[in-house]
Amino acid sequence: VNRPRRPGRLAGLPLVWLLAGCAGEMSILDPTGPAARSQFWVWWAMLIVTVVVSLGVYALWLYTFRRRHQPQRTPREEQRVMLRWVLGGGVLLPVLSIVALLIFAAPTGRGMLPLPLATTDPERIEVIGHQWWWEVRYPGEEGEPDVVTANRLVMPAGEPVDFRVTSEDVIHAFWIPRLGGKRDMVPGRFSTIRLEADAPGVFGGQCAEFCGAQHTGMQLHVEALERDDYDAWLDERRAPRESIEKGDAARAFGEHCAACHRVAGFPDELVVDDTEHDIKGPDLSDIGSRPTLGAGVLPMEEGAIAYWLQFHQMLKPGNRMPPHNHIETETLQDIGAWLETLAP
Ligand code: CUA
Numbered sequence: 001v002n003r004p005r006r007p008g009r010l011a012g013l014p015l016v017w018l019l020a021g022c023a024g025e026m027s028i029l030d031p032t033g034p035a036a037r038s039q040f041w042v043w044w045a046m047l048i049v050t051v052v053v054s055l056g057v058y059a060l061w062l063y064t065f066r067r068r069h070q071p072q073r074t075p076r077e078e079q080r081v082m083l084r085w086v087l088g089g090g091v092l093l094p095v096l097s098i099v100a101l102l103i104f105a106a107p108t109g110r111g112m113l114p115l116p117l118a119t120t121d122p123e124r125i126e127v128i129g130h131q132w133w134w135e136v137r138y139p140g141e142e143g144e145p146d147v148v149t150a151n152r153l154v155m156p157a158g159e160p161v162d163f164r165v166t167s168e169d170v171i172h173a174f175w176i177p178r179l180g181g182k183r184d185m186v187p188g189r190f191s192t193i194r195l196e197a198d199a200p201g202v203f204g205g206q207c208a209e210f211c212g213a214q215h216t217g218m219q220l221h222v223e224a225l226e227r228d229d230y231d232a233w234l235d236e237r238r239a240p241r242e243s244i245e246k247g248d249a250a251r252a253f254g255e256h257c258a259a260c261h262r263v264a265g266f267p268d269e270l271v272v273d274d275t276e277h278d279i280k281g282p283d284l285s286d287i288g289s290r291p292t293l294g295a296g297v298l299p300m301e302e303g304a305i306a307y308w309l310q311f312h313q314m315l316k317p318g319n320r321m322p323p324h325n326h327i328e329t330e331t332l333q334d335i336g337a338w339l340e341t342l343a344p
Helices: 007-020 034-067 075-111 227-238 248-256 304-315 329-340
Strands: 123-130 133-138 147-150 152-156 161-167 172-176 180-185 191-195 201-206 219-225
Touching: 034 075, 034 180, 034 191, 123 152, 123 172, 123 180, 133 152, 147 152, 147 227, 152 227, 161 172, 161 180, 180 191, 219 227, 248 329, 304 329
Parallel strands: 123 161, 152 219
Antiparallel strands: 123 133, 133 147, 161 191, 172 180, 172 201, 201 219
């Protein structure tokens, strides 16, 4: 039906798009930590300076139309006026605005550096970038095992946390928009960024440096917990596993998966290491308790792991896990169901 279109109907659309960036778990305009708040004000300062400079340029451009009708100057005078505009508008103004922004923004960058704090010794969490997933390590105190997980970052709320970041392959970047960032993750080098969440909550994280085909499929689920809940979360994962069921599914996991994927407490005698590729896959010790699969590709629900095991190259094309065409569907389903039981 060709109804005459009211122009007002679609006029609101660009506005909706514009405002879509103002909220949500990935919005820098909805900061929830000191680093992100300070970046938020830098963002506004940059926007305001940019708008003012742009409006000034447009005004000058309009002014040139009027100037044509003014009485002509001599070429020498004309040259001097031009030079003044070029130096003032082309050199002085940019230098002044950039220096002003730099001075305004410097404390923001400083705030995210791990400078010693007088009052507290921040929690340290290691985050390692891989194509295309996140390894998260909670170093144990002496004698304690590290807790290792993937694509889910749990942190204490209301206190600063130092994230030591690096990469296993190419350059990635660590970024939790509502908490702050980013920090490049460079292979062979550890960098630290200090972030803090004001209160418990769930936030989105995203790799912020193009790192290959699945760069966008490199999402991080971030949860800030009360200190006590955080400690309990870690303790649960440090406790020795005794309940690992060692039936056929575990045997199949040992044969097909255990060469690349670690599971805490998995019996060594079941690990068949006949793989030729030496790429490390995510630690699966607590996979049954994670909120997503494939670094944010699928929500975790019943049957999701089996589905992922069968169709992961369609769900996340190019990911480093080889296709499982040589493994029977029933076996994959058994492995999937067994992995779902892996939770502290
Ligand atoms: Cu990792 Cu982009």
